[in-house]
Each structure stands twice: as structure tokens, then as C-alpha cells.
Amino acid sequence: MAQQPHVTRTTPAPPRPGTAPAPEAAPGSTALPRLADFPALQEATAALQPPFAVVDLAALRANAAQMTRRAGGKPIRLASKSLRCRALIRDTLLLPGFTGILAFTLPEALWLAEEHDDVLVGYPSVDTDALGRLGADERLAARVTVMIDSVEHLDLLTAALGPAGPAVRVCLDLDASLRLAGGRLHLGMRRSPLHSPRQARDLALAVAARPRLRLVGVMSYEGQIAGIGDDQPGSRAGRAAVRLMQRLSTRELRERRAAAVRAVRSVAPLEFVNGGGTGSLENTSAEPAVTELGAGSGLYAPTLFDHYRGFRPHPAAHFVLPVVRRPGPRHVTVLGGGWIASGAPGPDRAPVPVHPAGLRLLPQEGAGEVQTPLTGEGAAGLRAGDRVWFRHAKAGELCERVNELHLVEGDRIVDTVPTYRGEGRAFL
Structure with missing residues (x-):
């Protein structure tokens, strides 16, 4: 493995005089991002x-503060794939409003868990070596939560863990897509097959039947809302269609996610319900069923975030x-x-x-x-x-x-x- 470069600072430097960012746009503004200095x-x-x-760093801190304001008091679990830099992950978690990590692979999560005590893997893992390591280490098992969306995942997880060892924390991935016309029209990410509250409850019961697994959370990512700007260049009709889809999806998901959480809580107590993304922090944080948000890309503010009205x-x-x-x-x-x-x-x-x-x-x-x-x-x-x-x-x-x-x-x-x-x- 390559030698790790030396890191000389692990806390954010204080803002320098004269480096304050420009005021953020009011909700509904179509202003593009400010120019860098x-x-x-x-x-x-x-x-x-x-x-x-x-x-x-001044821009990153301004983005972090903006994100926490938009989160409305709910904590933001930091998406590590959006930073891919341990020093900046460490720094950001010292800022108000950020708690826990949303990792993208299990090997990455195990690495980050060497110094962080709350790491949720945002995607299912089929890495049996990493699962075996998780199941054999009591400290890692207490710090890392794995994602599942099917009994197939449960079978693979159970086989990789073996019969003995510490309990492994599990989160259900609820599909957040909008399905219309009896499911013939699918708007959103094609991720989890777990869509209805009944499906969520049935899988929760299947987790409860596995002695080595402990259900602790529910997650859902509404990519059709969080990941699509509602003020994209192009035709007015195209923007109107996106906004209509997002309004319909927000309303549908709010009701279905709440029902799914109630159904899962009838089986097991939950430590967290995670939702949202940088583009939907206000909408998702307004849902009573959601206890935390997941976001990170907004810290760097890449060009895909240039076209949001809010x-x-x-x-x-x-x-x-x-x-x-x-x-x-x-x-x-x-x-x-x-x-x-x-x-x-x-x-x-x-x-x-x-x-x-x-x-x-x-x-x-x-x-x-x-x-x-x-x-x-x-x-x-x-x-x-x-x-x-x-x-x-x-x-x-x-x-x-x-x-x-x-x-x-x-x-x-x-x-x-x-x-x-x-x-x-x-x-x-």
C-alpha cells in the first residue's frame, strides 16, 4: 500500500477577514452560484x-452552514463518497449539524470505522471477506450498519457471518421512486425492490428471525427530487414537468415512508430513519418520520447543483x-x-x-x-x-x-x- 501523506491540520481553520461568502439566494431565486475569488x-x-x-475552505464552510439551515434542525449524516478525503470528513463532522457517516462500500466503512463510531453503508454489500471481518470484530460490529433490501441479502449475510459472533446492525433500504399507472411508469432510482409498507414489514420480520442480526434503521433516497435541479436550462415546459413530478413524488413519498416506518417499528425499535440528499434537504426534513438526512455533495458544490431554485x-x-x-x-x-x-x-x-x-x-x-x-x-x-x-x-x-x-x-x-x-x- 502507498505510504500515507502527512496531514498537518485536522480542524477547520477560522475564517479570514474579508473572505465571507456572498449572501445565499432567497428561496425561489434562479441565481447561479457566485464566482470564486x-x-x-x-x-x-x-x-x-x-x-x-x-x-x-470559506466556500465549503458556507455550504455546510447553508445545508444545516436547510435541514431544519435535523442532523445530516455525511456522505463519504461526496468528499473521499478523510481529513475533510473529519473536519466536517466537527461542524454543527453533521453527525455520522454514510459510506458507499463496506471495505471503506470498515476503514473509516477505525476512527468513527457511526458508519452506515448506503448500499448492500456482497463482499464476503469484508462481511466476515465485520462479523468477527465486536468493535466494528458496534460501529458499522449494513444495508439490505431483500431476503437474498439476508441469506448472503447470514452465510458470510456464520453462526457465532457479535450482533450485526442492519438497515432496510426503502425504494423512494414514484410509481404511476399501476407501476408501469417508474420515476426515480432503480435501487431497492422494497417499495410498500407491507414489504418493509415482511423484511423486518425476516431480519428479526436471524439471531445474529439487529434491525436498527430505515433509509430511502429520493433521487428524482434530490438529484434533479428544478431550474435546469432548456424549455419552460421541461422545467414545469420536473417541478410537477417532484411535487407529486414529495407528497406520495411522505405518506408511504411514514407508513413504512410505522410498519417496521411494529417489529423492531429503530434508531434512525434516513432520507434525502443535498437537493431535497428542506422537503425531507419536513417529514416527521425522518430523523436524519443524508448529504455531502453540496459541500463541494459541483456543477450539477447549479440549477436549483431553493x-x-x-x-x-x-x-x-x-x-x-x-x-x-x-x-x-x-x-x-x-x-x-x-x-x-x-x-x-x-x-x-x-x-x-x-x-x-x-x-x-x-x-x-x-x-x-x-x-x-x-x-x-x-x-x-x-x-x-x-x-x-x-x-x-x-x-x-x-x-x-x-x-x-x-x-x-x-x-x-x-x-x-x-x-x-x-x-x-
């Missing part, structure tokens, strides 16, 4: 050789690439750049050049593995060796491309911390 960021990073990645993010994470060629007077080429986000392929998954202004990708080439051509008015003043600042479309996926993040306060780097990749960890 690129002169200060460039001064702070002048000695670095690109490519590199930067996190603006909140205004502050771009906190950037990556920087050098200009290496000038194919023509209105074109430059930067090194690398094909840092495409997961999801359905499309322009919204590509990185966005944000500084200097007036740059855009070429539709014929897009963002390339080794080089990325850019065009626009901003290209005229660029020369070989100049730098272009980008934002990623998603949050933590940026960290799969770099070994470290440079943390900036105002016009100075206050720390450099390793990403998961920088610590030799590649969980997915």
Missing part, C-alpha cells in the same frame, strides 16, 4: 505545478490544468481534462472551464483523456503554461483523479491533505 486562488496556488485540485451553492472544489498548445487564435489545448462524471452520458456530465471566463469545450471533442481543446473569447489571451480552472460535474469523483487536495484560505494554502487515492485506497 480566482485572483486569490491563483495567488495561493502560484507555486504548484498543474494538474492539481483545490478546495476553498438554494445557491458556493463552488468550493476546483481542478486546474495547464495550457500546452495553441491550435489557432481562438483555440487552446489543456493537458488532460476527461474527468467525466458518472450517470447518463451528456453535456451536463462534462467538467466546465470557469476561469478565465469565456471558455467552452468543443462539442466534437469534449473533454479528452490526454488533452482537451477549448474555444471562446477567453482563449485569445492564453499562452502555453497558463492555467485554466475547472469545476467537476459531481463532487467526490474529482478525488479519484488526484492524490491530494490543496486547502485554501483567502490567498494562501493552509494545508495539503490526501484523498482516498492518495492514501492508496480505491474502493470503486
